[in-house]
Amino acid sequence: MPSIADEFDSFVRTRTPALLRSAYLLTGDQHLAEDLVQSALARTHRSWKRLHEVGNAEAYTRKVMYHLQVSWWRKRRVAESMPGDLPDRGGVDTTTATTLKITLQQALLKLTDKQRAVLVLRFFEDHTEAETAELLGVALGTVKSQTAKALARLRTVAPELALANGDVR
């Protein structure tokens, strides 16, 4: 029978890739994503015995991750932008997947931490507005307004993404 330590080891190794994917969208950077996941998992480790008993360690880790990334009073901290402007598109097929990916990455970094978190929760992790509000510890109305602002901002800074207007579900 595996020990509790073994089970934490297994949890880290099996869930880190998925956690890193969300963290990468939140931070836009491999190293920042690693730091964020590392911090969240360390807190999970502190509570592992209890989490192990109740059985939803990943949800806990994700919640910690979002809280670490989005402190309530830093809600509008300007995200650090990557140097340079959008890629030179002269002669390049702007519809290629790679170009669109770079465009999206740079556009995400032009959002605030909270706007990015709302987008990732709503459209990557498929949480409802109510769940997103609960996870981030904000009002439902804030989630709605931040989602609308984030989508509007994305459309402005990266019209080539051709994002749909509606986000109702």
Add this chain to the structure above:
Amino acid sequence: MNDDLHARLTALAEDVTPVDLHSRVLATSRKLAWQRSALAGSVALTIVGVIAGSALALTPTLRAVTPADSPSPAATLPTPTPTPAAALSTSPGPTGTAIDLANSTLDIPAWPGDNSAPCQGTKTLTDGVAPGATSGPTRHIALGKVVTGDVNHDGKLDTVAVILCRTGQNPLSQLVAFEAGPSGGVRTIGRIVGPAPHRTTSELATIFDVKVTDEGDIQAEVGDFTGLLDQHSAQYSQHQFRTYRWDGQKFAQHAGPTSFAKNPNFSQLIITTTDLQFGPLTGGQRTGTLKVTVHNDGAGPAWGTKLAIWAPGFVLRTGPGWDTCTPIPSGEYRVGAECVIGKLQPGETRTFTYGFSTGSANVDPAGAETYVVGRARDGEDSEGARPGSSSEAKFNVTAS
């Protein structure tokens, strides 16, 4: 749903390189343990405490299968009415046998306010659970309490169940009636009741228990709060008993209250402000004030209320109003401060005046967002089981 955005985010997320963080995680954990022992009770750990409190909440919210007439998740709660639940052996009673919903293919009615694919449409349950999302957090259908009775008055036994959309966080629940289909499958008679499309503390949010009377009425025990754990939903909800009846076309409420009053377990902050009004330039300086009004519109106390005030970078904070405030690290374009207000009783309103000065002739904030955001807990400690409340108000900067 913005499918394009989902697909593009998914593609972008695949760019991250998987790494083994195990040893780094353990090192950070040891560091945290040391900090915790050295700084126990400090403000720095309050945030961690809030999150740690949530840990208790993150338990699976329901067992996978609940056989008919077994104790419900809220089995310790009082029985709604003396009316006994319909028994399978009632005679003369409806014909037929209970459907094994836990191992059936069910047509799940739409969820008000949530149309994510893993929880709607046709779902095949195995041992009370249907497969959910293949990526991201958990989201799938789970079967709650199941009871039987002739709820549509056709002389045949129907099966009524609490259906949950388990989300890893606060589950959604609806009460649905099923009957045997003509060709051996299960037919959905209809939704009896579900959560309000947009949950507020005045609307139905969760279903604790269900019974079917001999007359075919469905009695549901419902609440206005769904927490991360069933026990939190039960603890902080206002509990009501509502009766529903088939009207020949659909299920409609027949008896019991139809709305919830304000819940004494929850605060509701409302922040309002004046503009930041500067006076004329005198000796090269303008002074101005911002009045912030904090109101708790909830029926529960607002604990640990704090404000964060963001003003343009060209102003300075002056005067005694800032005694309970500390600066928030920010750039040259903004001035931020976090102010501790403390506890507000239900209905209480307080107004605070904050002073500013500037040597600038032009007080146009030039795009800097100027606003006050308030936040409060619903409990005395940082338990994390209740969401707390927050409110935000923007203000203009003017000069005379």
